[in-house]
Amino acid sequence: MSGVAPEGVIHARLVLARGRIADVLLCPRPLPPVQALLQGRQAEQAVQMLPRLFSLCRVAQTAAALNAVEQALGVVPPPAQNAARLVFTLAETVQEHATRLTLDGPLAFGQTPDVETAKAVRRHIAALFPLISENNGWIRPGGGFLSPRPKELADWLEGLRSLILSGLMAKRDVSGFFEIKELRDWAQEQESAPARLLWAMLKPEWAGFGAGATGQMGHLDPKYVKAGLGGSDWESYAQAPQTSSGLCLETGPLARQSEHRLIRNLGTETGLGLAARTLARLLEIAQALTGIALALPLLVEGVGVSLPEGGGDGLGMAEAARGRLFHWVRLDAGRIEEYRLLAPTEWNFHPQGAFVQGLKGATAADAEAASALARKQGLALDPCVGLEIEVSHA
Amino acid sequence: MCLAIPSEVISIENGMATVECFGITRQASLLLMEGEVTVGDYVLIQAGGFVAEVVDRQVALETQAAMAEALAQQAS
Numbered sequence: 269m270s271g272v273a274p275e276g277v278i279h280a281r282l283v284l285a286r287g288r289i290a291d292v293l294l295c296p297r298p299l300p301p302v303q304a305l306l307q308g309r310q311a312e313q314a315v316q317m318l319p320r321l322f323s324l325c326r327v328a329q330t331a332a333a334l335n336a337v338e339q340a341l342g343v344v345p346p347p348a349q350n351a352a353r354l355v356f357t358l359a360e361t362v363q364e365h366a367t368r369l370t371l372d373g374p375l376a377f378g379q380t381p382d383v384e385t386a387k388a389v390r391r392h393i394a395a396l397f398p399l400i401s402e403n404n405g406w407i408r409p410g411g412g413f414l415s416p417r418p419k420e421l422a423d424w425l426e427g428l429r430s431l432i433l434s435g436l437m438a439k440r441d442v443s444g445f446f447e448i449k450e451l452r453d454w455a456q457e458q459e460s461a462p463a464r465l466l467w468a469m470l471k472p473e474w475a476g477f478g479a480g481a482t483g484q485m486g487h488l489d490p491k492y493v494k495a496g497l498g499g500s501d502w503e504s505y506a507q508a509p510q511t512s513s514g515l516c517l518e519t520g521p522l523a524r525q526s527e528h529r530l531i532r533n534l535g536t537e538t539g540l541g542l543a544a545r546t547l548a549r550l551l552e553i554a555q556a557l558t559g560i561a562l563a564l565p566l567l568v569e570g571v572g573v574s575l576p577e578g579g580g581d582g583l584g585m586a587e588a589a590r591g592r593l594f595h596w597v598r599l600d601a602g603r604i605e606e607y608r609l610l611a612p613t614e615w616n617f618h619p620q621g622a623f624v625q626g627l628k629g630a631t632a633a634d635a636e637a638a639s640a641l642a643r644k645q646g647l648a649l650d651p652c653v654g655l656e657i658e659v660s661h662a
Numbered sequence: 663m664c665l666a667i668p669s670e671v672i673s674i675e676n677g678m679a680t681v682e683c684f685g686i687t688r689q690a691s692l693l694l695m696e697g698e699v700t701v702g703d704y705v706l707i708q709a710g711g712f713v714a715e716v717v718d719r720q721v722a723l724e725t726q727a728a729m730a731e732a733l734a735q736q737a738s
């Protein structure tokens with residue numbers, strides 16, 4: 269690459285001392301220019317622009333934006349609209365996790381990627397949207413036009429289940445395992461790309477790598493997040509968020525799956541490191557299938573509610589594949605006055621957050637080894653982060 | 663932030679595309695899109711450095727212009 273990626277990168281300086289990473293210093297990335305892109309636009313038009321502005325997690329970004337605008341206007345969409353947004357967001361999560369488990373992950377470990385499964389999942393997910401809402405008609409504050417096709421949706425879900433079971437889980441539902449031994453036995457057979465990846469990651473040198481003392485994000489008081497994003501010092505908050513008690517938290521698949529018995533057992537045995545973060549993605553795919561199956565019957569044909577031309581501010585939230593995402597908006601007469609985002613990346617790459625805590629103390633013989641570790645940790649936490657790594661010696 | 667700034671494909675070799683956006687060139691893998699991308703296309707690059715989508719030329723140019731204006735406005 270030449271020059272700096274326009275999407276923004278995080279600069280990480282690793283300090284090596286006596287064969288270990290003694291310190292990690294992060295420089296936050298610039299905030300995205302969403303304010304400049306959206307200011308003055310009608311709320312409906314602004315929300316419809318969002319899928320074009322984001323290359324990853326665009327459904328989650330759109331869902332968070334819809335929630336924020338609806339809260340600002342005091343509008344409650346019909347249940348079917350929320351069900352549609354949930355189905356789309358879960359499907360996007362399946363696609364993103366499947367890509368990580370079949371492409372990026374194997375490549376990072378020198379394994380052969382399973383391109384065909386990655387492509388098949390992407391094709392299948394893309395086919396979902398017109399079965400519920402043609403031409404992105406669902407993207408409207410208050411709810412858009414839904415025209416679900418139940419028979420085709422049932423077939424689609426069965427097709428996805430089959431694809432996941434054969435392409436990713438090698439014909440066993442990993443989420444049903446109880447003991448780590450079952451997971452190891454499954455991984456050792458190496459009959460799918462995620463199995464091969466987990467087999468490599470379950471080895472002692474990798475399993476616990478990247479674990480740290482950072483807490484996992486559970487309930488987060490929305491009033492505190494709203495005050496942070498809506499306050500005068502919002503940029504500092506959005507670049508280095510903490511809880512009201514000053515804690516850094518990890519958000520993402522591991523945080524969401526932290527109560528799964530396999531994750532708890534793995535945490536006890538090896539720590540919540542690389543293996544746990546990878547396993548959490550696989551477990552979440554199974555959970556997403558269940559979530560989609562439960563939400564599909566809630567879909568009914570219809571449109572949303574009409575919007576008042578009001579003002580106010582609102583906070584929207586969505587669980588994107590890579591973690592919890594917040595959008596905050598202030599509207600004036602139905603137009604965007606202020607628009608702010610808090611991405612999961614800023615939690616995980618907080619200067620005292622999971623990326624930093626997981627790397628500190630890791631054994632690294634030289635700068636090359638330290639950089640490689642940082643890239644693995646970055647990929648495990650947030651695959652869409654551009655990292656610029658510099659290594660210095662204490 | 664995963665902003666979707668479309669990049670133009672300026673060359674393709676051995677399954678890798680060299681793409682350009684705002685004067686910056688970089689490499690991206692065509693593993694997900696092999697056979698579906700040609701030189702001159704505008705594409706979106708996904709996490710991990712994979713080309714994930716071909717974008718309509720007109721939409722790409724409009725998005726690039728809006729992003730350039732917004733980035734300049736933010737920097738000023």
